[in-house]
Amino acid sequence: MTTEETTSRVPTARARARAELTREIKDAARRQMAEHGAAALSLRAVARELGMVSSAVYRYVASRDELLTALIIDGFGAAADAAEASETASARAGAATRWMALAHAIRAWALANPADFDLVFGSPVPGYQAPVATIEPVERLSLTFIRVVADGVASGDIATDSITSIPRPVHTDFARIRELARADISDAVLSRAFLVWTQLFGALSFELHGQLHGVIDDPDAFFDLQIRRSAHILVTAG
Amino acid sequence: MTTEETTSRVPTARARARAELTREIKDAARRQMAEHGAAALSLRAVARELGMVSSAVYRYVASRDELLTALIIDGFGAAADAAEASETASARAGAATRWMALAHAIRAWALANPADFDLVFGSPVPGYQAPVATIEPVERLSLTFIRVVADGVASGDIATDSITSIPRPVHTDFARIRELARADISDAVLSRAFLVWTQLFGALSFELHGQLHGVIDDPDAFFDLQIRRSAHILVTAG
DNA sequence: AAGCTGTCAAGAGCACTGCTCTCGTTTCAT
DNA sequence: ATGAAACGAGAGCAGTGCTCTTGACAGCTT
Numbered sequence: 001m002t003t004e005e006t007t008s009r010v011p012t013a014r015a016r017a018r019a020e021l022t023r024e025i026k027d028a029a030r031r032q033m034a035e036h037g038a039a040a041l042s043l044r045a046v047a048r049e050l051g052m053v054s055s056a057v058y059r060y061v062a063s064r065d066e067l068l069t070a071l072i073i074d075g076f077g078a079a080a081d082a083a084e085a086s087e088t089a090s091a092r093a094g095a096a097t098r099w100m101a102l103a104h105a106i107r108a109w110a111l112a113n114p115a116d117f118d119l120v121f122g123s124p125v126p127g128y129q130a131p132v133a134t135i136e137p138v139e140r141l142s143l144t145f146i147r148v149v150a151d152g153v154a155s156g157d158i159a160t161d162s163i164t165s166i167p168r169p170v171h172t173d174f175a176r177i178r179e180l181a182r183a184d185i186s187d188a189v190l191s192r193a194f195l196v197w198t199q200l201f202g203a204l205s206f207e208l209h210g211q212l213h214g215v216i217d218d219p220d221a222f223f224d225l226q227i228r229r230s231a232h233i234l235v236t237a238g
Numbered sequence: 239m240t241t242e243e244t245t246s247r248v249p250t251a252r253a254r255a256r257a258e259l260t261r262e263i264k265d266a267a268r269r270q271m272a273e274h275g276a277a278a279l280s281l282r283a284v285a286r287e288l289g290m291v292s293s294a295v296y297r298y299v300a301s302r303d304e305l306l307t308a309l310i311i312d313g314f315g316a317a318a319d320a321a322e323a324s325e326t327a328s329a330r331a332g333a334a335t336r337w338m339a340l341a342h343a344i345r346a347w348a349l350a351n352p353a354d355f356d357l358v359f360g361s362p363v364p365g366y367q368a369p370v371a372t373i374e375p376v377e378r379l380s381l382t383f384i385r386v387v388a389d390g391v392a393s394g395d396i397a398t399d400s401i402t403s404i405p406r407p408v409h410t411d412f413a414r415i416r417e418l419a420r421a422d423i424s425d426a427v428l429s430r431a432f433l434v435w436t437q438l439f440g441a442l443s444f445e446l447h448g449q450l451h452g453v454i455d456d457p458d459a460f461f462d463l464q465i466r467r468s469a470h471i472l473v474t475a476g
Numbered sequence: 477a478a479g480c481t482g483t484c485a486a487g488a489g490c491a492c493t494g495c496t497c498t499c500g501t502t503t504c505a506t
Numbered sequence: 507a508t509g510a511a512a513c514g515a516g517a518g519c520a521g522t523g524c525t526c527t528t529g530a531c532a533g534c535t536t
Contacts, residue, residue, distance in 0.1 A: 482531105485529095
């Protein structure tokens with residue numbers, strides 16, 4: 001993080017020790033973040049856990065924010081990876097099936113890494129401003145979804161109703177997305193796609209933040225039902 | 239908060255001063271929370287703003303968490319109030335119209351009080367655990383929504399498809415909600431209601447957390463479109 | 477009117493945070 | 507072998523929530 005690697009072929013003992021320690025710091029930070037939340041991540045606590053003094057950690061990590069950023073990129077990259085894996089695994093299936101697989105993959109990741117989820121989709125940590133580098137994995141995740149939709153449209157799985165009138169400014173936004181994703185998805189379908197996409201994260205937010213407590217006892221079954229409905233919405237002309 | 243009021247009819251000068259200062263503390267805290275986020279709320283900063291020393295604030299507020307709780311209840315009560323107001327204002331309209339009005343009211347509140355939104359629906363503040371008292375306004379908000387749905391079912395605005403098979407555990411959960419809300423809403427409709435409800439908060443979360451930046455330039459138009467779609471989903475049998 | 481009681485603002489202090497700087501030491505490359 | 511770079515440790519600054527003590531004052535009772 002702080003310094004440049006030497007260009008020697010064989011990594012020196014120091015370099016290896018450095019890589020090792022950097023990894024340990026990230027691991028400890030990840031553990032703490034998972035346990036006490038991202039906002040409570042403390043460099044001093046990380047240092048304590050590793051049996052070193054706080055200032056020593058700064059040899060490996062420039063700042064708390066930089067560490068946070070690294071964790072975001074790693075953690076969220078994992079989400080994008082999981083999504084892409086589910087994508088390729090069900091690539092031959094219909095659009096509805098693929099969407100459900102994708103949604104379940106994202107949920108599994110979110111349940112396993114709630115802190116990462118909050119870091120990207122939740123309220124931002126007070127002093128922390130997520131740098132541009134963090135949007136790359138988010139974009140990858142979104143594009144995975146858009147690809148499912150585009151394929152569904154191409155294969156005819158997703159009905160393309162043209163009735164719904166799309167307001168002018170939204171049409172402009174949608175046109176840009178089409179261009180960016182290089183996918184020919186009609187405004188109506190794009191709007192349905194946004195609907196199920198935001199619904200997914202709304203449902204995850206509710207589940208992760210305990211909003212379902214005392215209301216829904218079986219979140220798994222509930223989520224599955226919800227996502228089946230959303231798949232139907234995505235596929236069927238409204 | 240800390241001490242008991244005297245039982246005298248006319249409030250003494252001291253009691254009035256106390257009430258006044260308590261209000262000022264809450265106001266200042268609310269301002270700070272709106273500006274820097276809930277997690278960054280600092281009692282010392284509040285004290286500074288009011289020109290007093292930090293320890294003096296503890297005469298009026300037991301702890302930072304208690305202050306946070308008070309702000310949640312107040313702020314979220316406002317949301318429930320706004321929702322109920324929109325409810326009574328459009329009580330004679332159809333279910334779709336009422337739902338759209340309710341959604342817009344909730345969005346308006348969320349945009350005006352993003353910190354409160356995060357405090358209730360976002361990632362919890364590190365050390366803070368929301369006490370039970372805070373769920374009362376949340377429940378009020380949910381019940382307002384359920385009433386709209388129940389009325390829509392009763393009036394025939396909301397189609398009651400019975401085809402969709404609901405898993406056993408979810409059926410049990412739904413039955414309890416029916417009983418709790420004293421509303422006769424079929425499983426299928428209830429499931430649709432959950433869908434649009436979570437979609438609403440997913441959309442708000444995306445908008446409030448900047449997830450739409452560079453993607454959607456006109457959030458107002460976009461939200462309106464989304465909520466029209468969700469109204470259609472709520473009303474139409476899937 | 478005097479005195480007692482409880483409330484008040486203020487300050488010092490504890491343990492914690494992120495972060496910087498300095499100081500010797502160790503390691504590596506030349 | 508020597509000089510530079512990297513390193514761990516420690517002190518220190520400014521900030522946080524919160525507690526305890528102190529001295530001043532208001533309001534009620536006698």
